[in-house]
Structure formats: C-alpha cells, structure tokens
Amino acid sequence: QTSKGTAFKLVPLGVLGGIDESNLSAYMLAPAGSNNYICLDAGTLHYGLEKAVANKSFNVPASTVMRQYIKGYFISHSHLDHIAGLIINSPEDSTKNIYALNDCIETIKTHYFTWKSWANFADQGETPALKKYHYKVLEPGAETAIENTELKVKAFPLSHSNLTSTAFLVNSNDNYLLYLGDTGPDEIEKSSNMQNLWQAIAPLVKSKKLKAILIEVSFPNEQPDKTLFGHLTPKWLMTEMDELASFTGTDAIKGLNVVVTHLKPPVTSIGKIKVQLKDANKLQLNLIYPQQGKALNF
C-alpha cells in the first residue's frame, strides 16, 4: 500500500492472542505523515519495535521509536497480553500518559505498578511513585484530545467475560479508525455494548470517514460458546458485522477494512479462522491480517 491519500499509518507491534509472548496485541497509530503515535494496547513492545525497524516501518532505532514516537498508551483492559510490554519496557521508556477506563487504571495501579510486581513507575498508587507515567482516566463516550498528538479519542465499554474491555475510536482531522480490545458477542455476554458501539459509528461508516476497524477473532467456530471466555469466532464476528450493517445498510459496509486481531495459536486454529472468515464474508468486508512490524496505511 502507498501512503498517498491515506489518513492513518498503523504499525502492528504484536498481532496475536494467546501464548506467544513475543507477538501480543499492540498497535502504533499516527496520522499519515506524522511521528506522533499512540499505542493501542501494549502486549509486546520491544520485539515488535525491533521487527518494525527491520521492516523499515521506521528509520530510527527501536528505542527512539518507543521513547520519542509513542506519545501515550491506550490500554483496552488489564489482561497481561495487552499490557505486559508496557510494564517490562517501563525502565527504558520516557514520560508519557496511560489512557484507559477507570477499572483498567485501577487494576494497573493496584496490581502491576506496585513494588511487589515491579517498580511503581506511575504517578499514583504505592509510594514512592516514580511519576514517569501519568494515569488519564477516560470517560465513556467523551472525546479527549491526546497530548502531543493531532489525535482525539473516544472510549466505549466492551464486555469481555468478567472484565470491562474498551473500544477506542480515534479521530484524526475527521478521519476515524476504531480499535476494539477483547470482546465477546452481545448475545453471549448478555450485553448491549456492541450494539451501542455499532449504532454510534454507523454514521462514520456511511460517510466513509471510518477508515478501518480492528477487531478480534480469537477462536475458530469449533470453540463452544461456553468456553469463549469473552471472545469472538468467525461466526460471531459476522453476527456482529450484520448488526453493524443493520444500521448502515449493506452497501455502505461493503469493502470496509476489517483488520482481524488476537488470533490465538496453534497455527491450525489460525488457518481455520482465516478459511471460516473467508467463507462467511457475505458482506464483502476487506479482511486484513496484520503482520508484526509491517506498516499498514488506511
């Protein structure tokens, strides 16, 4: 893809769910032509940054990308596969904000940046607080301007089994990208969070201002509903996309960029997910499988 006429540059630092700790959810996002990135989840940082530099997604060293290009972290929920990279890399990082819904900030404060789990690099919680990171609690539905970037972000709650997870709607000069953290389908989660999200973004799909959706598909269809643990399968993703289409009409959703995240190993499962999604793609979504370190332009 070229960067011409595009609104966003997305650099995946980690793309999978599950057990491979070198490749867990983390996506750098900036307006096209800018080096002012946010990082959506931070499961894997170091290894992903090294790969991104090797792939020429950046032309400065990995440590410079982390310290100078990443202006803030957006953590969808507190599971380790979405935040371990931030914690592990914190001794080498620069001062910046951590943005999340209140529940998630509280867990980071009381479980991770504590003096028994690690060092408290944040500005609240156990003393002494080293004050490298500033917690910024997001209010659901309120658009927040992100310091040191040209971006604004609105958070929406998602239901992920026992946890509240988060979708981040990123606004760059009236172009939008939607990132979803882990989520189960409304029907299984007994929730209306997905429906509310689809309703909120439908006008942006219709007006073609929404450039891409990043959404998880963790398991193939063979995974029983009772062991989804708050995740989607190809079948359930398409159920949710049908729900979105009920608000936009099927014409507007055709060709929408859908970046499929959080596929869980083993590779046989990942292969099945891809085949099942292709077979179920009646809406003609543009399904994209991100690769660690390889930039995507939207």
Ligand SMILES: Nc1ncnc2c1ncn2[C@@H]1O[C@@H]2COP(=O)(O)O[C@H]2[C@H]1O
């Ligand atoms: N009730 C459960 N029984 C077994 N494993 C679980 C249960 N709930 C969560 N998990 C696992 O814990 C993991 C946490 O991250 P994930 O949600 O990606 O995937 C989850 C499952 O692999």
